[in-house]
Amino acid sequence: MMMDELGTETQQKRLPNYLLDAAGISIERMPMLNVIFDRMAASCTDSLQPMAGTPCYFSVSGISNGRVGDIIKEYEGNALAAVLYAEQWDARVLIMLDRDFVFTMVEALFGSDGAEPPIDVERAFSNIELRLVHVLFERFAKALQSAFAATADVTFRLERVETAMASLAIGRSGNMSICANIMLQALYRGGQMFLIIPHSVLNPLRQKLAHVVVSDGRAADPNWREQMESEVQRTEVTLNAVLDERMITLDDVAKFHVGQVLELDATPRTLARLESNNQVLFWCQIGQLDGYYAMQVADPVDQKREFVDDILSR
Incomplete structure (x- = not known):
């Protein structure tokens, strides 16, 4: 050529x-x-x-x-x-x-x-x-x-x-x-x-x-995955139970005194909010077990609904 x-x-x-x-x-x-x-x-x-x-x-x-x-x-x-x-x-x-x-x-x-x-x-x-x-x-x-x-x-x-x-x-x-x-x-x-x-x-x-x-095709390391799952499951979290809340003025707070009783609208049948890190997780019923207060999970929280309600309330 x-x-x-x-x-x-x-x-x-x-x-x-x-x-x-x-x-x-x-x-x-x-x-x-x-x-x-x-x-x-x-x-x-x-x-x-x-x-x-x-x-x-x-x-x-x-x-x-x-x-x-x-x-x-x-x-x-x-x-x-x-x-x-x-x-x-x-x-x-x-x-x-x-x-x-x-x-x-x-x-x-x-x-x-x-x-x-x-x-x-x-x-x-x-x-x-x-x-x-x-x-x-x-x-x-x-x-x-x-x-x-x-x-x-x-x-x-x-x-x-x-x-x-x-x-x-x-x-x-x-x-x-x-x-x-x-x-x-x-x-x-x-x-x-x-x-x-x-x-x-x-x-x-x-x-x-x-x-x-989609991915680089590398297989996941099973040992790393098991260790990650183990560490996550052992992580400690703090739970808070909120029975009721009420809005008051700073003037009312300044008038607090020893022995004063703050009335709430909650009753023994009122569901309490179970929270962790300011995130609502479940609605719970309050009870007693072996002489201690106890919480029984009643319903999971609809996160999307809570988010919308929070925006509307603002």
């Missing part, structure tokens, strides 16, 4: 790849992207659970294609952004947090109960807010790294945090990118996180992203 024929054959083999690159990333043809972003959202939820005094939930609300410059320009002066560097790819991706996201996380992490109205003032971010967001970006980078683990061996390093969107140069502003919108829900409010990954980063991963990988 002559050299020109070899060159023609090579070009023909590469032509489909060139066409795919020119066409960009089709989200519908990359179902693994949805899995990766869902995993990142779940990892963010788990990562912040020990830090926040209130539950914080992350969920993917949408994935779209767009030009990097257009996405960034829309949030000029209204967001904080982090540039993450992926050494294995020699590329950068962006994570942007809008103003509502930042203020909600600050309140959640500093113990707010959501009673105060959300901040609705256009102002610069404070040093405390910037430092806290820096910690959040580091956790989000690890969450993204974990989400990609089944698809690519990549490490994301927080390169810098920017308040000026014009400084977020990760390529030409006209370059196409994938933008995942991840919603935050906490304190009966929320915010938005935007994860921006250029097409040029994902193009080499097209084949892997075209197939959903």
Whole structure:
């Protein structure tokens, strides 16, 4: 075979790849992207659970294609952004947090109960807010790294945090990118996180992203599972039985005196709430056994119903 024929054959083999690159990333043809972003959202939820005094939930609300410059320009002066560097790819991706996201996380992490109205003032971010967001970006980078683990061996390093969107140069502003919108829900409010990954980063991963990988296929360690079950079953928990509650004023509390009797609306037939860690578990009947007060489980608690009733009561 002559050299020109070899060159023609090579070009023909590469032509489909060139066409795919020119066409960009089709989200519908990359179902693994949805899995990766869902995993990142779940990892963010788990990562912040020990830090926040209130539950914080992350969920993917949408994935779209767009030009990097257009996405960034829309949030000029209204967001904080982090540039993450992926050494294995020699590329950068962006994570942007809008103003509502930042203020909600600050309140959640500093113990707010959501009673105060959300901040609705256009102002610069404070040093405390910037430092806290820096910690959040580091956790989000690890969450993204974990989400990609089944698809690519990549490490994301927080390169810098920017308040000026014009400084977020990760390529030409006209370059196409994938933008995942991840919603935050906490304190009966929320915010938005935007994860921006250029097409040029994902193009080499097209084949892997075209197939959903549920797990890495490794078998569970039976010894580890048995030890985990044993430790969980031996964990000690504190149970509280609540027969009745009543609302009183601080003035009434100040007038308490020794020997005073506080009347309750409960009767011997009233069901008591069995709680652990402020979580209602069961409704119980009160009785006696061998000279001690005892609780007999009557009905399990409908957690969803209790949650709705608690919201309505507020």
